[in-house]
Amino acid sequence: xxxxxxxxxxxxxxxxxxxxxxxxxxxxxxxxxxxxxxxxxxxxxxxxxxxxxxxxxxxxxxxxxxxxxxxxxxxxxxxxxxxxxxxxxxxxxxxxxxxxxxxxxxxxxxxxxxxxxxxxxxxxxxxxxxxxxxxxxxxxxxxxxxxxxxx
Amino acid sequence: xxxxxxxxxxxxxxxxxxxxxxxxxxxxxxxxxxxxxxxxxxxxxxxxxxxxxxxxxxxxxxxxxxxxxxxxxxxxxxxxxxxxxxxxxxxxxxxxxxxxxxxxxxxxxxxxxxxxxxxxxxxxxxxxxxxxxxxxxxxxxxxxxxxxxxxxxxxxxxxxxxxxxxxxxxxxxxxxxxxxxxxxxxxxxxxxxxxxxxxxxxxxxxxxxxxxxxxxxxxxxxxxxxxxxxxxxxxxxxxxxxxxxxxxxxxxxxxxxxxxxxxxxxxxxxxxxxxxxxxxxxxxxxxxxxxxxxxxxxxxxxxxxxxxxxxxxxxxxxxxxxxxxxxxxxxxxxxxxxxxxxxxxxxxxxxxxxxxxxxxxxxxxxxxxxxxxxxxxxxxxxxxxxxxxxxxxxxxxxxxxxxxxxxxxxxxxxxxxxxxxxxxxxxxxxxxxxxxxxxxxxxxxxxxxxxxxxxxxxxxxxxxxxxxxxxxxxxxxxxxxxxxxxxxxxxxxxxxxxxxxxxxxxxxxxxxxxxxxxxxxxxxxxxxxxxxxxxxxxxxxxxxxxxxxxxxxxxxxxxxxxxxxxxxxxxxxxxxxxxxxxxxxxxxxxxxxxxxxxxxxxxxxxxxxxxxxxxxxxxxxxxxxxxxxxxxxxxxxxxxxxxxxxxxxxxxxxxxxxxxxxxxxxxxxxxxxxxxxxxxxxxxxxxxxxxxxxxxxxxxxxxxxxxxxxxxxxxxxxxxxxxxxxxxxxxxxxxxxxxxxxxxxxxxxxxxxxx
Numbered sequence: 055x056x057x058x059x060x061x062x063x064x065x066x067x068x069x070x071x072x073x074x075x076x077x078x079x080x081x082x083x084x085x086x087x088x089x090x091x092x093x094x095x096x097x098x099x100x101x102x103x104x105x106x107x108x109x110x111x112x113x114x115x116x117x118x119x120x121x122x123x124x125x126x127x128x129x130x131x132x133x134x135x136x137x138x139x140x141x142x143x144x145x146x147x148x149x150x151x152x153x154x155x156x157x158x159x160x161x162x163x164x165x166x167x168x169x170x171x172x173x174x175x176x177x178x179x180x181x182x183x184x185x186x187x188x189x190x191x192x193x194x195x196x197x198x199x200x201x202x203x204x205x
Numbered sequence: 206x207x208x209x210x211x212x213x214x215x216x217x218x219x220x221x222x223x224x225x226x227x228x229x230x231x232x233x234x235x236x237x238x239x240x241x242x243x244x245x246x247x248x249x250x251x252x253x254x255x256x257x258x259x260x261x262x263x264x265x266x267x268x269x270x271x272x273x274x275x276x277x278x279x280x281x282x283x284x285x286x287x288x289x290x291x292x293x294x295x296x297x298x299x300x301x302x303x304x305x306x307x308x309x310x311x312x313x314x315x316x317x318x319x320x321x322x323x324x325x326x327x328x329x330x331x332x333x334x335x336x337x338x339x340x341x342x343x344x345x346x347x348x349x350x351x352x353x354x355x356x357x358x359x360x361x362x363x364x365x366x367x368x369x370x371x372x373x374x375x376x377x378x379x380x381x382x383x384x385x386x387x388x389x390x391x392x393x394x395x396x397x398x399x400x401x402x403x404x405x406x407x408x409x410x411x412x413x414x415x416x417x418x419x420x421x422x423x424x425x426x427x428x429x430x431x432x433x434x435x436x437x438x439x440x441x442x443x444x445x446x447x448x449x450x451x452x453x454x455x456x457x458x459x460x461x462x463x464x465x466x467x468x469x470x471x472x473x474x475x476x477x478x479x480x481x482x483x484x485x486x487x488x489x490x491x492x493x494x495x496x497x498x499x500x501x502x503x504x505x506x507x508x509x510x511x512x513x514x515x516x517x518x519x520x521x522x523x524x525x526x527x528x529x530x531x532x533x534x535x536x537x538x539x540x541x542x543x544x545x546x547x548x549x550x551x552x553x554x555x556x557x558x559x560x561x562x563x564x565x566x567x568x569x570x571x572x573x574x575x576x577x578x579x580x581x582x583x584x585x586x587x588x589x590x591x592x593x594x595x596x597x598x599x600x601x602x603x604x605x606x607x608x609x610x611x612x613x614x615x616x617x618x619x620x621x622x623x624x625x626x627x628x629x630x631x632x633x634x635x636x637x638x639x640x641x642x643x644x645x646x647x648x649x650x651x652x653x654x655x656x657x658x659x660x661x662x663x664x665x666x667x668x669x670x671x672x673x674x675x676x677x678x679x680x681x682x683x684x685x686x687x688x689x690x691x692x693x694x695x696x697x698x699x700x701x702x703x704x705x706x707x708x709x710x711x712x713x714x715x716x717x718x719x720x721x722x723x724x725x726x727x728x729x730x731x732x733x734x735x736x737x738x739x740x741x742x743x744x745x746x747x748x749x750x751x752x753x754x755x756x757x758x759x760x761x762x763x764x765x766x767x768x769x770x771x772x773x774x775x776x777x778x779x780x781x782x783x784x785x786x787x788x789x790x791x792x793x794x795x796x797x798x799x800x801x802x803x804x805x806x807x808x809x810x811x812x813x814x815x816x817x818x819x820x821x822x823x824x825x826x827x828x829x830x831x832x833x834x835x836x837x838x839x840x841x842x843x844x845x846x847x848x849x850x851x852x853x854x855x856x857x858x859x860x861x862x863x864x865x866x867x868x869x870x871x872x873x874x875x876x877x878x879x880x881x882x883x884x885x886x887x888x889x890x891x892x893x894x895x896x897x898x899x900x901x902x903x904x905x906x907x908x909x910x911x912x913x914x915x916x917x918x919x920x921x922x923x924x925x926x927x928x929x930x931x932x933x934x935x936x937x938x939x940x941x942x943x944x945x946x947x948x949x950x951x952x953x954x955x956x957x958x959x960x
Contacts, residue, residue: 055460072460072497079497083435088427089420091636092496093587094668098893101587129420136419144418148410148859151867152279153417154424154587154636179902186893188587188637189279190870192904194863 058118062087063131071118078102078113081128089129089157093186100185101154103161104128110165112184129157132164139205140164143198151189159185163199172203255382257345258390259312260290260338267366267379269296272306274313274331276322276608277413278638279867280923281860284412285328286335288856292404293339293397295363296378303412308610308630320632322608323643323738325824325921328856332918340394348391349384350376399854399916408859413634423634425605426665428593433661434463436654437499439489440674441510443886444734445535448487451508456491459505461498465491468653470646475619479522480612483646484675484735490654496665503667532731535886538580538680541705544730545682549576553701553726557712559783560722562688565697569688573761577685577750579949581705581881582678582739583888583896588636589671594651595661599623603652604631607645608638617649621656640738644676672896673888677881678739679704681746685754688722693762695773697722702747706732709743709750714822715793716755718786719773734883740871741924744823745931749876749949752819752932757945766818766936767801770794788822792851795913796820796829799849803911804831814844817936821929824921826852827913830869832905832933836941839957843873843905846933850910850926853917862910865926869908872930874899877952897954 060067062085069084076095081087081104090113093101097112104113105127132138140160150156159182166173166181173181178199187195251264262270271287287303306313306320313319315330343363350368351358353376362369366378416423441447453465470486471477489508493499515533519526566572592605601623607613610630618625635642651664666674683702690696698720702710708727717723739745759769771794778790797820801807810816813835820829831847846869855861878897882889890896931949939945942958952958 071495072501074501075495075497079495083495083497086429087420088422088429091424091587092426092589092665094893095500096668096892096894099587099898136415141418145410145414148408148414148863150279150411150414150417151281151863152587152635152637153413156417157420160418175906182901186587186898186900188585188639188871188898190867190874190899190904191863192870192901193866193908196901 056119058121060118060121060126062126063128069118073117073119075118076114077104077116077118077121077126080118081113087128087130091154091158093155093158097184099155100162101158103158103185105161105165108165108168110162129161132160138164139202140167140198143201143205146201147194147198149191149194149198151191155185155187159187159195163195163202167199167203173199251379253383255386257342257385258338259306259309260335261294261342263342263378263382265379265382267300267377269294269301269366269378270304271301272304274306274320275327276320276610276632276635277305278322278606278608278635278642280322280327280864281411281857282322282327284409285856285860286331287412288404288409289332289335290339292402293336294342295365297365298404298409300366300378305632305634308614308632310611319611321611322638323640325826325924327923328919329825329921336396337394340396341391344391344394345385345388346378346381348388349381353381353384405854405856406858409857411860424588424636425591425593425633426588426636428604428633428663430595430661433593433663434492434494434658435496435499436490436492436651436662436664437503437667438650438664438670439491439503439506439508440485440670443510443535444484444675444883445512445533445886446510447513448489449509449511451489451506453506456502456506459498459502461494462502463492463494464658465489465502465506466657468657470620470649470653472620477518477520478612478616479520480609480644481520481616481646482644482676482735482737484733488650490657492654492658492662500667530731531733534733536732536734536883537885538882541680542578545578545680545703545705548703548728548730549682549684549701553703553728555724555726556710557717557723557725557783559717559720560697562697562699562722562724565722566686566688566699569696570691571689571761572686573689573758574684574686575754575757575947576682577753577947578682579680579746579749581680581734581736581883582875582879583672583881583890584637584639584641584676584739585672585896585898586635586637586639586641589668590642590647590666590674591664592645592648592651593661593663594648594655596621596652596656599627601628601652602631603628603648604633605648605651606633606635606638606642607648608635608643609645612643613645613648617652620649621652639740640742641676644737668893669891672891675735676737677734678745679707679736681709683709683747683750685750687754687758687761689761695720695758695762697724699724700751701726701728702750703728703730705730705734706736707743709747711743711747713785713787715777715788716773718781718783718790719777721782723782740868741823741927744821744924744928748819748821748823748928749931749935752821752929753935753945753947756817756819756932756936756939767797767806770797770820792827792913793820793822796827796849796851799911799913800829800831800847803849803909804847806831815937815940817933817938817940819929819932819936821925823928824924826850826920826922826925828926828929830926830930830933832930832937834937834941836958841877841938841941841958845907845909846905846930848908848910848926849913851913851915852922852925853915853919855912856919858912861912861922864922865910866908868926869930870899870904872927873905873934874903876931876934876949877903878950880950880953
């Protein structure tokens with residue numbers, strides 16, 4: 055066990071956990087930030103996507119010891135009032151079915167739009183390739199990303 | 206946990222001053238505050254709530270809470286069911302807030318299926334009850350207003366949560382709720398005419414959308430109470446194996462680990478229910494403080510397994526009690542395929558026979574015979590199986606994702622020896638279901654573990670546990686034959702279908718009833734690999750096989766594939782052959798005609814686009830698709846799917862469209878990639894690195910969904926669009942490559958079509 059100082063959604067947190075603990079479980083078990091989801095544990099489904107200094111990362115495969123001073127953003131911190139353009143677009147297109155993968159989808163999309171505000175269809179496909187939606191809402195996800203990109 | 210108990214929904218009105226939220230808001234303990242703060246109710250909470258019936262309570266400030274009886278797994282019943290109540294109540298939708306009801310057979314009777322999500326039965330099974338619940342509330346409000354204003358009740362009109370009389374008197378529902386409390390519950394209430402619907406048939410956003418996109422705790426995996434421990438299970442690595450021994454010495458001292466023990470999910474000799482499917486009834490449990498610590502112990506534990514001998518168990522399913530044999534052995538998918546081919550070559554059990562198919566085949570100028578197969582499939586819900594349980598003395602609280610609380614409660618009751626009335630089941634939002642969560646042995650496992658460690662526990666399956674624990678879509682095989690005369694007229698039709706361990710045959714469905722000489726046979730092969738419902742069970746394979754065969758048959762008959770089907774349907778309508786044809790030929794033809802017109806079928810496809818068509822009837826609804834694809838760098842790229850659905854009245858059109866889009870994408874993914882192979886009983890795919898799932902770039906570029914407009918009470922919606930898409934994929938692939946595909950998955954792990 056070791057103590058780690060983490061900056062998550064602009065707030066400082068201290069956790070005492072094993073150094074190999076993936077940041078996913080630090081968020082979910084120790085900090086009660088459960089919007090980041092467990093899907094596969096091997097960075098193959100994207101449900102656990104967070105931002106590390108603005109870059110989309112799979113938190114299930116990212117040990118807490120590797121975070122250092124990098125700032126973490128989770129779905130809970132993506133916007134103050136749930137009004138990030140992507141969140142608004144997600145509601146406008148009524149994207150979710152079961153909803154489980156959607157926070158990861160939104161976090162991947164947010165990182166994409168930050169770097170590439172007007173992505174092409176191919177660029178959206180490439181950026182979102184790591185996020186599985188078992189319900190098959192891909193068409194709406196893509197439409198919502200385009201709506202957010204226009205806003 | 207507060208739970209309002211109302212013995213009967215139709216008894217008398219009960220006043221309730223508690224904020225009897227139930228559901229997640231209160232169940233979530235420390236999360237409650239956060240969740241409440243985030244709930245953006247258009248109105249503040251009322252001082253008093255008045256319960257009208259199981260589905261409905263109205264606050265003194267006009268806030269209306271509508272309870273959704275059936276668990277939500279993405280089919281959007283949390284929105285569409287309340288819409289039906291709201292329609293008949295004549296309430297303004299902005300005054301409505303929605304809660305998932307607790308499992309409560311007294312409030313929501315109708316035997317085991319009362320609060321069951323599955324079989325596309327949600328809306329159809331609750332349609333009348335939901336409408337009556339709303340209409341009863343409205344009638345009580347009107348009678349209260351009539352009494353208060355001393356006018357005849359017939360003169361009271363309602364609109365948008367307001368009661369009104371021609372004299373100018375007005376009251377909101379909130380103002381009249383207390384008086385309505387005194388009104389006896391009316392026995393008969395008048396329902397609206399379909400033409401007067403204002404909410405039903407108009408798209409309404411998912412009521413949980415804001416919580417979903419902001420990551421609020423909604424799912425079983427998010428459940429947490431003070432002092433809760435995390436549990437995981439270790440199950441045998443292969444079907445046909447059981448626990449021999451385990452060594453907990455190295456694990457018990459690991460950080461955060463509280464307990465390690467083995468347990469049996471059922472008492473010896475316990476009679477199982479039809480949904481108690483479970484390949485691994487003895488497990489090792491590891492319990493600890495946090496998920497990662499338990500995961501590490503799970504990796505470290507040493508367990509030994511051994512093959513089991515053939516055994517049988519008593520299962521009390523819907524068809525009555527039966528002895529079910531579980532054969533010993535470590536099975537292989539390659540052997541499954543060989544065995545299925547062998548069974549297909551022998552006579553099967555005749556399920557339906559019309560006319561004289563034997564003679565017709567003997568005298569035929571030409572016989573077309575084709576065989577089709579598909580492998581086992583894993584459901585792969587994005588939220589792995591999990592459940593919260595807190596067993597205290599003779600009281601049980603469980604919470605988590607499950608489709609059929611009424612079917613698992615007796616099993617839990619029998620296993621723990623605790624009466625059902627002492628078991629409280631909270632249904633969380635499910636991260637997918639697809640049939641898998643109708644088999645909720647994991648709930649019983651969680652409760653046994655909680656009972657053992659005497660603490661609240663959340664049982665978590667890893668993705669690997671989830672994928673390798675069983676309850677798969679069976680492997681199937683079907684052989685079709687058609688007899689043609691020298692002018693290519695269809696003389697006879699023969700289907701023989703089976704699987705491991707069940708047949709996918711639906712003998713009375715189209716084209717039965719349309720062909721004079723018809724023969725349907727089935728067979729099955731026993732197996733110890735557990736299977737269960739998977740979105741449109743059986744239909745999801747037989748539709749693929751049948752619709753591929755009809756395409757090839759139409760070609761042999763030199764007919765357009767849509768026109769050929771329509772001709773058969775016209776015959777089935779005009780002079781149906783045989784009895785028990787379980788489809789409506791007009792509605793079936795209706796979706797084919799709609800998809801033909803909307804897809805521009807009459808026009809030749811442009812450029813390098815290739816098309817395939819397929820249709821199917823199941824769950825009382827009709828669906829047809831035209832799929833257009835191109836081949837780019839050897840890969841099929843679905844450009845567009847046009848879908849036509851007849852599911853009767855569509856409650857929430859945009860949500861039904863979303864569901865159809867999802868079914869299309871799910872079907873394309875499973876047709877191209879879906880596969881769970883076995884080697885010596887071991888599931889060969891364990892996680893998403895080797896179980897290929899459809900991803901965004903592989904989804905169609907567009908899906909254009911159309912619904913047949915009619916006033917038929919709603920029929921199934923979640924499943925019907927799924928089965929026919931497999932056939933549409935196969936038929937379009939043939940047009941693109943010139944080669945018919947018969948064995949799913951059509952691509953598997955390959956990147957390119959073998960052309």
